[in-house]
């Protein structure tokens with residue numbers, strides 16, 4: 001193998017932004033392929049082609065490239081001269097790799113890049129493969145597929161095709177700050193917004209000094225998992241333990257969780273402003289737990305008066321759908337490990353399912369909210385995670 005081609009859907013639809021989007025995608029692909037001996041990355045004809053030096057680990061490169069947001073799919077194969085004999089020769093070489101009984105040829109060409117139509121190429125090349133291998137053509141469920149991609153004066157042929165995550169290149173939607181617990185939902189929420197082009201920084205609250213560091217480890221590993229997609233992640237760690245103690249001693253126990261969450265939001269909003277993040281992201285899903293009834297979500301939001309947007313990409317999803325997503329993106333296994341979450345600290349026996357902003361404000365009257373927020377911000381520890389080299 002000596003070349004990859006990255007195809008994308010939405011990036012191509014963005015009108016005047018198209019150039020910017022494609023540049024960002026090419027940049028992200030290059031970053032993901034660092035250290036894998038590629039020689040050139042070229043944009044054009046609605047795709048990005050990567051050429052490699054001889055002996056480069058192209059299969060490994062394909063797997064990395066297939067995690068880059070914006071990529072619909074990656075073809076991993078060879079660059080050839082755009083003529084029928086080359087398509088025959090190179091395709092038969094690829095087919096010799098693994099045994100098969102049925103096959104399909106699927107070519108695709110940009111306008112007038114080749115004198116024959118795709119259908120005609122498929123038929124002619126299919127005929128030649130059939131003659132050479134004895135295998136039958138099966139267009140519905142072939143055991144092997146040869147893709148031929150013709151564009152400009154160039155051609156790529158491949159047998160290996162990997163689906164990408166789709167979406168938009170990381171970074172094109174600007175920076176956002178995700179509130180990351182150690183649980184299942186918030187990493188999925190962060191991933192979903194990153195797939196829509198957000199550069200997602202993460203903020204994790206831990207219960208130090210009242211909990212062990214297990215949730216910090218958990219959050220770090222989840223942030224690492226996301227880094228496989230967005231290539232770099234900034235993770236902020238904030239101790240919430242002292243604030244929680246204040247809440248416990250000064251406010252009714254049924255409101256505890258809501259008050260923790262309101263403090264989290266205030267700290268997050270201040271940090272977002274410092275970091276120039278345009279929105280907050282949480283993993284709330286309507287009605288999933290007591291703190292996520294529509295009333296309680298509203299009361300949490302009411303803690304903020306600075307107009308920052310709060311995005312909840314999972315709000316309408318069922319738990320099972322979120323779990324499926326978590327498994328697919330590789331965070332489920334991390335999220336389900338045992339860890340000490342700060343929200344269960346001093347957990348009340350009966351949390352309210354309907355708190356109203358006035359109740360929360362009243363309960364907070366005896367707290368020095370500004371001072372607590374300021375203290376937490378001063379104690380933030382920030383880590384920068386990079387995609388590890390291959």
Ligand code: ATP
Nearest residue numbers: 179180181183184185186203204205282283284291
């Ligand atoms: P998750 O699986 O994401 O923990 P959950 O169903 O357990 O969600 P909650 O514990 O009510 O729900 O949290 C709702 C959202 O609040 C989380 O998705 C996350 O965005 C934020 N959040 C909760 N705990 C923390 C924390 N310790 N640090 C940062 N954000 C948190």
Ligand code: MG
Nearest residue numbers: 181182183341
């Ligand atoms: Mg949780």
